Amino acid sequence: MEFKSLLEVARKALQRPWLGTGFDRDKIKARLGSIPSDLDAALQLAAEITPILTEGAHIKRFVNTMALRVEIASERGFQDDIKQSVLAKLMLAERFAPELFNAIARDASADGSKT
Known part of the structure; x- marks a missing residue:
């Protein structure tokens, strides 16, 4: 409704x-x-990524990729460990700041501990 x-x-x-x-x-x-809280989270995420992804096709591709990654996490049983706002920021780094993303990935995979 x-x-x-x-x-x-x-x-x-x-x-x-x-x-x-x-x-x-x-x-x-x-x-x-x-x-509602889920809608509020979606609005916040949209506000954060809209200035960066200004072209409609880029936004659609980004949202579809993010939805796919969230669904994969759900199928593998760790959806509760995924914060969509953090995932979005990592995806933006992956796309627009690959050196930063690679450094984060290396750090995260080094020993599995939080830094």
Whole structure:
């Protein structure tokens, strides 16, 4: 029920995107009264990656890759160990700062302990 309600708000926002009203937290709160925690996490993640991934195709590819990695973690039984915000940042490092990503990967695999 919440999804259909939010979908209606989003469709209205997309009818006239040039008005710049968008689909934001205020509209969600106005419709639902409060923002569910899983939706809040998704909105936060979107806010963090949007400035970096500005082209639609890049965003779609990024989100699909992230969803696939989360699903693989779930199938392997360690989904509770994955924080999507951290995964997103690691994926951005993997794409845009490969030296940093490789250093993190080397450090993480050195002895398995937290640093």
